Amino acid sequence: MQASSRRWWWYGVYLAVMLAFGVAVHAAGKRVDYSWRWERIPQYLISDDGTEMKAPFDGFVSIAADQKSLTLKELKGGRTQVLSGFDDLLVGDGDLVFQNDPLARKRGWVAGPLTIGLWMTLKISAIALLFSMLFGLIAGLGRVAKNPAVYGLATSYVELIRGTPLLVQIFIFYFFVGTVLKLSAFTAGVAALAVFTGAYVAEIIRAGIEAIPRGQMEAARSLGMSVPQAMRHVVLPQAFRKTLPPLAGQFINLIKDSSLVSVMALTDLTKAGREVVASTFSPFEVWFTVAAMYLLLTGTLSILVRRLEKKLAHD
Amino acid sequence: MTDTQADVLIDVRGVCKTFANGVVALQDVSLQVRRGEVVCIVGPSGSGKSTLLRTLNALETISSGDVVVLGQSVHAARVDLDRLRARVGMVFQSFNLFPHKTALENLMLAPLVVSRTPAAEVRTRCEALLAKVGLADKHDAHPAQLSGGQQQRVAIARALAMQPDIMLFDEPTSALDPEKVNEVLDVMKLLAGEGMTMCVVTHEMGFARAVADRVVFMEAGEIVHQAAPASFFDAPDNERLRGFLGQILK
Numbered sequence: 160m161q162a163s164s165r166r167w168w169w170y171g172v173y174l175a176v177m178l179a180f181g182v183a184v185h186a187a188g189k190r191v192d193y194s195w196r197w198e199r200i201p202q203y204l205i206s207d208d209g210t211e212m213k214a215p216f217d218g219f220v221s222i223a224a225d226q227k228s229l230t231l232k233e234l235k236g237g238r239t240q241v242l243s244g245f246d247d248l249l250v251g252d253g254d255l256v257f258q259n260d261p262l263a264r265k266r267g268w269v270a271g272p273l274t275i276g277l278w279m280t281l282k283i284s285a286i287a288l289l290f291s292m293l294f295g296l297i298a299g300l301g302r303v304a305k306n307p308a309v310y311g312l313a314t315s316y317v318e319l320i321r322g323t324p325l326l327v328q329i330f331i332f333y334f335f336v337g338t339v340l341k342l343s344a345f346t347a348g349v350a351a352l353a354v355f356t357g358a359y360v361a362e363i364i365r366a367g368i369e370a371i372p373r374g375q376m377e378a379a380r381s382l383g384m385s386v387p388q389a390m391r392h393v394v395l396p397q398a399f400r401k402t403l404p405p406l407a408g409q410f411i412n413l414i415k416d417s418s419l420v421s422v423m424a425l426t427d428l429t430k431a432g433r434e435v436v437a438s439t440f441s442p443f444e445v446w447f448t449v450a451a452m453y454l455l456l457t458g459t460l461s462i463l464v465r466r467l468e469k470k471l472a473h474d
Numbered sequence: 475m476t477d478t479q480a481d482v483l484i485d486v487r488g489v490c491k492t493f494a495n496g497v498v499a500l501q502d503v504s505l506q507v508r509r510g511e512v513v514c515i516v517g518p519s520g521s522g523k524s525t526l527l528r529t530l531n532a533l534e535t536i537s538s539g540d541v542v543v544l545g546q547s548v549h550a551a552r553v554d555l556d557r558l559r560a561r562v563g564m565v566f567q568s569f570n571l572f573p574h575k576t577a578l579e580n581l582m583l584a585p586l587v588v589s590r591t592p593a594a595e596v597r598t599r600c601e602a603l604l605a606k607v608g609l610a611d612k613h614d615a616h617p618a619q620l621s622g623g624q625q626q627r628v629a630i631a632r633a634l635a636m637q638p639d640i641m642l643f644d645e646p647t648s649a650l651d652p653e654k655v656n657e658v659l660d661v662m663k664l665l666a667g668e669g670m671t672m673c674v675v676t677h678e679m680g681f682a683r684a685v686a687d688r689v690v691f692m693e694a695g696e697i698v699h700q701a702a703p704a705s706f707f708d709a710p711d712n713e714r715l716r717g718f719l720g721q722i723l724k
Contacts, residue, residue, distance in 0.1 A: 379584075381633075388587050
């Protein structure tokens, strides 16, 4: 009884501190000369603007009698294009339009720029995560290898990557590697993140392998298993469980680090935030919103990993 | 027991081993083990017993000499070690069971991965082996759920699952609580009775006397004396051996 009431007391303290912090932030926001316009934010998450249908080429418009479809006849050339399934017409019968002019609009909910940015961040992070696991596993095995060439290569990779800033690596990937190999900004961004995170994953995996008692490898080898067989069936499954928490931390870092690819021509969540700030002049609200969206991604990953840990602990 | 060369399963010839730090572990050790023979290796700790045993399946390298097991030179450059090791079972002091697998999975892993035997056949054989070591009811237990004695019996069964020609035991009862020692020794006696060729590094003098065909005494990296158990224990004609036996049989 005593212990539990003391516990409640400390929950109360926690809530009080959090509340005080919130009030302080709110008061600080009031003190500066800034007009908060939270109501502007939702439209950048999701809007009912609908989608516009654009003219594929220059031409004259003719609208059907029932207003349900229109025909675009090319100005110079014989092509015609029939559009239908729209809700609002944006042109009149007989109008001359040019390529990419809006012709009609289809109503409905569409994702706003921040949501599209979130999706881009998620896509970049997910693909980079898969490749960083692959690079990390290979380099991690190289770091425990006896072969001097394999060990040397793996060590150089890890030291080179860990010793230089990610932002600099991103520039190198974008301007040098991307140019030489003719990579798109997306590929270059994913590659930079995967190579960077892979170096850290390699060290985590090396530590995990070295934490498995030597007797495990000896037992597997004495049964006639080759080194790769012993690694795959005996050492790595145990190392994986041990390294799950630090790996999860590294992947959360990956999601956050992905904000740096916004320096390339990639509209991820951070870049989308910058663009929205430019059009709303509401930097406070936008950056708080962007932070909350990152937290949504990292928090979800955290929860998923904790579930996986529990499941593995039960098996 | 015939004396033909074909019956010598283990032939250690003048093996020396010096560790990287300069410590001499083995000095000109020679030992032969014939088919069906049970050889116990005894001696004070640090005398090189375990090192000698571990050179037999190349878990330990040698500095000079030769180790021929099942007709193959173990430390030659071009030997298929995986294949050779599959025929030489090894039981460790610290069990070294795979903690992420159940008892039955511990037994089945190597036959499935190494020998590529059909799963159903492996399962039948491994279930029979678990029953043989008295653990028919522990198929699905993980090592952490088993006592030390049970773990070591699983480890013996795991080595047997590869159907080896030779079994090596590296102080198999040294990590056990005293009351669990006999359940492991009983399994080893059973194996010896079936004619398994065994090399046992042990401190269990009672086991050595009862089961061994020959007892080997090592001290300071050398084989000092070897004899049949009766003369080894009752009429030791070696000064250093008498000193050792005097120490432990007090």
